[in-house]
Amino acid sequence: MSVFSESLKAKIESFLTRYETRRSAILPVLHAIQDETGWVSDAQIEELHHKYGLDRVHVKEVITFYDIYKDHPVRKYQIRYCKNLTCHMLGAQDAICKIKDRIKALDAQLGEDGPFSLEEFPCLGKCDGAPVMLINKERIEHATADKIDSILSKYAPLPK
């Protein structure tokens, strides 16, 4: 019995032989897992360890080192908002406050299972579109506070 889907198993297998060493497959394997299941669970790490020969210590050190990997359940829409210099200069903090307000209101309405999470992110590399954010993998530019409601409401209904 596997914790991985058939398609994910096929992806993992292909990464294991794609690089010079098996260990180099850890990052791509974790990306593939997160693309399908959102985060990396202990059960998944154990299966990587026992069935695919990726040492659990090596896997965990990668998960904890890199910002992108999550070892806990994630919400449906992960917002990563850039708070670095140019985004800061062009209104990131106001937009972040607005997003926090909206998440708080949604969570109050829905309980702990609101659709959005927010991570203030070190840098997204799109300073000419500042302020900028990602919702999952989609990049949204010029995401100033006044546009937050219209942006978020495309993903999930907001409280009145």
Next chain:
Amino acid sequence: MAEQKPKIILQTEGLPDQHSLKTYVEKVNGYTAARKVLGGMSREQVIEEVKQAGLRGRGGAGFLTGLKWSFVPKDITGPKYLICNNDESEPGTFKDRYLCITNPHQVIEGMIIAAYAIGANKGYIYTRWEYQEEIRYLENAIKEAYDAGLLGKNLFGSGFDFDLDHYTGAGAYICGEETGLISSLEGKKGQPKVKPPFPAVSGYLSRPTIVNNTETLANVPWIINNGAKAFRQFGTEKSPGTKLFSISGALNKPGVYEVPLGYPFASLLNIEAGGMQPGRTLKALIPGGASAPVLTPAECEGLTMDFEAMAQRNTMLGSGAVMVIDDRQSMAELLKVTIEFFAHESCGQCTPCREGTGWLNNIMDGIMDRSAKPDNIARLGSVARNMGGKTICALSDACAMPVMSYVQKFSGELQAYLAAGSGGHSK
């Protein structure tokens, strides 16, 4: 009236399907340089041409590319590797991102030539995770090149094999440091390694490895096609060629612009970037990414965009990340953003960096909530002065340098912010 500017890197910019193999081959003679190299140039000739051109690394350090290549041992057997550093994580930098969606094939062609020069049969492009759209462009370009026989076995009938793969990072600034990148590519935490040995001797999997920035590699086909002498027509004596500048802030046209090195900052700001937004004036300038010491408007007088002019002003050209700070900004807030970034991104190996960035961040928190004592501003400077030159990689210095410049040049504003919150709190 803007002077005529050469295009060495963004040759396909603005053409229909600018990123496609077809456009690169048919409109700008793409892959003719690789054909020329594999058709009869020796490795030494290729390295010599790039050395003569004076091409300097475009990722930040400005090291001579041809010289770096020459450090790979020639008589060694077994695999060697070429890595394109497309991690581009210095805040303010987005030029490699733009290059990837504009002219990805020139990067690939540059890699074929560089790989031949150092004797590598395998290459990787390492891109930061945040560049999802750009990764699709790169993977598509690699596939196009394979389908056309431009990658793989026996390229151009020369007997030279070169395989190229793409690898995606996972959100870590430190992986832009070449040995941190190598650690990451090995499937490990992106922690830098002690040098020497340098990667050219012992890099990826302890094999000889050259790591070059994306833009650096994209210069190579043009140099091969047009010669070192032609390349030196542009730029300055010590900084030849053109450079991609990422310019951002409250500007009319922020973006990526290719101009000759030595180009006046005033022209880059007012012509390429369309000037400041109405009603805003220049308060300060970060000329080369978050780790570059900040300049005052007086220091920007007569400033040219090259390695030497920046060094004269005790700052850096870095990766060409120009961040324009306007009069509405608070220098205290920007310093806090800068310090917090480096404290978050320190990989934790070296004490002066791990602790130093943390201390700076704690002191800065006290300044932001106005609980700090007035002498804490000078303490920022003294902590920073003890962080330089003591660590495995340059991240510690990259944090210390801007901190010292803010304390030196804007201490009045920092004091005022601490005293009364009158430091130009934005909005």
